[in-house]
Amino acid sequence: MRFGLTTPVVTLVPRTHAAWETEAGPEELRRIAMAADRLGFDYLSCSEHVGIPTEVAQVRGGRYYEPAATLGFVAAVTQRIRLLTHVIVLPYHHPLEVAKRYGTLDRLSAGRVILGVGVGSLKAEFDLLGVDFDGRGPRYDDALRALRAALGARQPTYHGSHYRFSDFIIDPCAVQAHMPIWIGGRSARSLRRALELADGWDPFGLGLDELGALVRRARDGRGWRPSFEVVLSPEQALAFEDADQVGDTITAYARIGATAMNLRFQHRSLDHYLELLERFAVEVMPAFTAA
Numbered sequence: 001m002r003f004g005l006t007t008p009v010v011t012l013v014p015r016t017h018a019a020w021e022t023e024a025g026p027e028e029l030r031r032i033a034m035a036a037d038r039l040g041f042d043y044l045s046c047s048e049h050v051g052i053p054t055e056v057a058q059v060r061g062g063r064y065y066e067p068a069a070t071l072g073f074v075a076a077v078t079q080r081i082r083l084l085t086h087v088i089v090l091p092y093h094h095p096l097e098v099a100k101r102y103g104t105l106d107r108l109s110a111g112r113v114i115l116g117v118g119v120g121s122l123k124a125e126f127d128l129l130g131v132d133f134d135g136r137g138p139r140y141d142d143a144l145r146a147l148r149a150a151l152g153a154r155q156p157t158y159h160g161s162h163y164r165f166s167d168f169i170i171d172p173c174a175v176q177a178h179m180p181i182w183i184g185g186r187s188a189r190s191l192r193r194a195l196e197l198a199d200g201w202d203p204f205g206l207g208l209d210e211l212g213a214l215v216r217r218a219r220d221g222r223g224w225r226p227s228f229e230v231v232l233s234p235e236q237a238l239a240f241e242d243a244d245q246v247g248d249t250i251t252a253y254a255r256i257g258a259t260a261m262n263l264r265f266q267h268r269s270l271d272h273y274l275e276l277l278e279r280f281a282v283e284v285m286p287a288f289t290a291a
Helices: 019-023 026-039 054-060 067-076 095-108 123-129 136-150 188-197 208-220 243-255 270-289
Strands: 002-005 043-046 082-089 113-118 181-185 200-203 229-232 260-263
Touching: 002 270, 026 043, 026 067, 026 270, 043 067, 067 082, 067 095, 082 095, 082 181, 095 113, 095 136, 113 136, 136 181, 136 188, 181 188, 188 200, 188 208, 208 243, 243 270
Parallel strands: 002 043, 002 260, 043 082, 082 113, 113 181, 181 200, 200 229, 229 260
Antiparallel strands: none
């Protein structure tokens, strides 16, 4: 089991962020990143939204740091922790734009990028950016195939249903021979798509029972592979009053097939959050990472 963090400060979602995060910024993010790096957490994450309608912000929140810039900042103050886009909305971008942007980040960070992508669900944002919403599914599938052809290739070639390119140099490109791609979503279709076109599934907004049922069905079908990552998020932020209780939560997700987990903690200040990271790394993490 590997443990990553849903990074505080960079995204503010109502009813889930702590009050101190509202006024926090680069210095707080630097301290979090350096602590997580030192303590052995596997990755830090950053999501993407360009613009949130005011009425939607009451549910989704209004703050979303730009992932490439944010993770570049994190890369500069850390040594080993990986950098996860959780997630970028792939239909907003040309695949070569993504390959260039995150290939550059991969080179600057010495191969630490995990590319988390999603199909997108906020129609108003698609309309704002002038991107077709209804046809996003087939375009998304083709973009995933195009990305796999482009990542790590200085002169990529691809001919698909929506994207075609050749005879262009993309330099710098990713230094990882096979940059991991994790697919977000919350449906059986997103899991099937991840098994076919990516390296892992990173769902959101699903309960333990729903996740267990989806993973069991996928394991029983064709296409499952041992290297496939199942990256799960607890429904509630972890209340670290009892290390055993936190361990029980992790165990429950491990039993249904989680290979990595996105962690959130109930915290009241930056210092309290850093204290919880330390406690988790000392009291909980060794029991799940020793093997």
